[in-house]
Amino acid sequence: MTAVFQALEVNKGEAFTVGIRSLTQDELPQGEVVIKVAYSSVNYKDGLASIPDGNIVRSYPFIPGIDLSGYVVSSADPRFYEGQKVLATGYGIGVSHFGGYSEYARLPAEWVVPLPEGLSLREAMIYGTAGFTAALSIKRLEENGVSPGKGKVLVTGASGGVGGAAVAMLAQKGYTVAASTGRSEEAGYLRELGASEVLSREEVYAGGNVKPLDKQLWQAAVDPVGGTQLAAVLSRIAYRGAVAVSGLTGGTAVPATVLPFILRGVSLLGIDSVMCPAAEREELWKLMAGSWKPQQLDKLVNREVTLAELPQALSDILKSATRGRVLVRLAGE
Known part of the structure; x- marks a missing residue:
């Protein structure tokens, strides 16, 4: 060198x-x-x-x-x-x-x-930590019973790094994706990534108190935002659905009740990409280079x-x- x-x-x-x-x-x-x-x-x-x-x-x-x-x-x-x-x-x-x-x-x-074969050095950094976190979120959701035929999957913060990668990979895997963003001008971009529906941030959480249980809209969610919005998402997850949470840009406090967990069997999955074991890490990168790799990655x-x-x-x-x-x-x- x-x-x-x-x-x-x-x-x-x-x-x-x-x-x-x-x-x-x-x-x-x-x-x-x-x-x-x-x-x-x-x-x-x-x-x-x-x-x-x-x-x-x-x-x-x-x-x-x-x-x-x-x-x-x-x-x-x-x-x-x-x-x-x-x-x-x-x-x-x-x-x-x-x-x-x-x-x-x-x-x-x-x-x-x-x-891994199938991935360039540049593509690896298009993914980066954000893409790996999104892939780990999807993996954990599927381990908890989430699958393409069971309903929509919500992605919050969809115009960000984790959110965008999650939208693209979920669409590649055949899921129907509802993408939420606070930036309405990014709707076209999110549809290009594979979202079938684009929601405003306010459609997910409009402010004020969150209902402990609300209408069941999504089988699962990838949430890199956290905060009060996460409580609103949990209240709308379908029976035995799951939410994978990986971020805190919306805050660290989640004013939720136990009702989604004990009445609907909802699972809240914490996603930590930092200390993910090496063997699991390598296997997941192989999936990201193979069948999970979106055609629209660039x-x-x-x-x-x-x-x-x-x-x-x-x-x-x-x-x-x-x-x-x-x-x-x-x-x-």
Whole structure:
């Protein structure tokens, strides 16, 4: 690898700074696998890492970026070899361990996933943590009895990264998808991803008190939003349906009652993509590269940015000013 390379660094000294700096391999954290990064992506957690009060980064100076894909440069683990295409998401990447906003990264071998056949390095980051979280949500729902023939599936926050990927994958798998968004101008985009119905945020939760039980509208839901809206969703899930929740952009408090759970047998499934076991992670990525892969995957891409353009993209995602996925191009394919 080159002696000096570029990365986006956040630092918290007398003032909080975000900028490009030069690094050497000696400054990378410990790990068995050195990777030349081809692509990363922009997630809400990355946006939080770029502000002083985001409560994501544990020590400074730091290199954010919770996703990356690229080529193995060297490996002390025999499972990986020079030139191999790999990806990595979750664990401590971009939180406690230098992440993907760098031309090179060094990671523990158990965090690294061989790129499955059928997926390019760029496509891996169109998915990224957001797509993996969506896929894990669908997997958990299906383990709880959800299937295409049983009714509609609601996706909240559908114009975001997790939501858009969930709409596209559910449609690919034959589900009838109702996509909810607070941005009415994205209705056409969501239909292109495969949604059969687009709902306004207010049609899911209009504000005020939530009925403990409401009309049964959906067999299941993928919810990356949380908050009071989640309580409204739970009240409308059909008998023995399920909700997979993975986010908190709508808040952490859920003012629900036990009635959906004990009278309708509804299941609330918590989705954590960070510490998903390696074997399950690899199998799910194979599905995402195969039968679950949407033909319209590229429609999820909002834009590609360079390291220099990355600060603006991080600001945009915190303002909910981004539709779908923003890719960070480093070396490329």
